[in-house]
């Protein structure tokens with residue numbers, strides 16, 4: 001099959017780079033998003049997120065006429081759904097964005113269409129998506145009812161790219177493609193081969209859903225090990241960074257890095273989808289989540305102890321993003337820690353975040369966004385929360401005579 005027109009639903013951190021990748025291979029791409037601001041920005045050839053190289057690619061795609069953004073879905077040969085799957089109260093997955101996207105494209109579906117769910121999803125979500133569309137289009141047949149004979153092909157192909165390296169990883173990473181039937185998977189593999197240079201490996205939809213959750217849970221459990229070590233080392237007065245460097249000299253040991261907690265919209269969220277679907281079995285995965293979620297509290301206790309040594313200290317928090325060299329503040333432990341320091345009135349809070357121009361609503365009026373130079377000139381206590389390159393390179397002489405709480409090992 002030739003894919004002349006490809007529609008991407010959700011133009012965020014995954015959808016927009018994917019749209020640009022198809023457009024870069026001279027495919028006509030229709031991007032769909034619910035935000036007018038996002039649509040207007042992209043149609044001007046600009047981007048609304050920070051991701052290296054993405055601005056150039058989107059600009060070229062739009063100016064050459066291969067990419068256009070709109071609010072209302074239009075007919076296409078293939079649809080990729082890349083909308084958020086957050087969790088609700090009780091750590092239960094919230095499929096409302098996938099449901100809304102499925103229902104939005106249902107009216108424009110036609111026989112022969114391929115729909116791929118890219119959003120990280122709990123096991124069974126692809127089947128539910130098929131059912132939502134089938135309910136609205138009784139005139140078409142779907143794979144969960146008609147197998148290989150269906151009019152519509154559906155697959156799950158979870159995104160696996162690392163923020164900050166999206167453009168390279170989109171092309172180079174292998175893709176796990178879970179077709180609702182074999183033909184669904186084969187068609188989806190054909191679509192991805194337009195720009196993917198990694199292997200496209202076929203499986204069923206449920207395994208593909210679980211595979212993505214497994215990858216992120218694996219990382220979460222390993223980060224929890226590092227975070228637990230950091231608590232133990234604080235208690236035993238051992239430098240955890242040196243300890244990990246030494247232990248990693250063993251040929252079969254590869255410990256990750258402790259931090260102020262685990263942030264982002266993936267690793268802090270996805271393991272809960274496994275816990276929710278198998279609560280009686282997912283003990284280790286649940287415990288790892290709790291260890292990582294408990295880390296910001298430990299950092300706060302250290303700040304509180306340090307603040308007690310001063311009268312109304314100035315406390316500089318270096319970094320708000322959920323990890324180095326990005327602007328993404330979603331589920332960021334750094335934001336939470338800065339907020340809590342201010343709420344508990346441990347001192348006056350200065351925040352340095354080179355990748356944003358304005359504070360998020362949760363911090364407005366509570367802390368001041370300042371330059372690194374300003375923070376280092378005024379702070380009594382410096383809390384390193386993100387290992388941005390500019391913090392790694394800071395002149396350590398400027399930290400002399402300050403209390404430093406380095407949660408990332410930037411100064412180790």
Ligand code: SAJ
Pocket residue numbers: 120159160161162163215216219223256257258259260261262263264265266267322323324
């Ligand atoms: N972190 C640590 N210590 C480490 C590594 C990470 O504390 O040694 C923290 C980071 O600071 C951050 C959080 O973990 O707060 C997550 O960062 P990350 O770099 O581990 O992962 P993400 O969330 O940016 O991207 C992950 C990736 N998954 C895996 O590496 C298994 C990526 O490939 C996925 O595509 C992405 O989740 C996603 O969208 O699911």
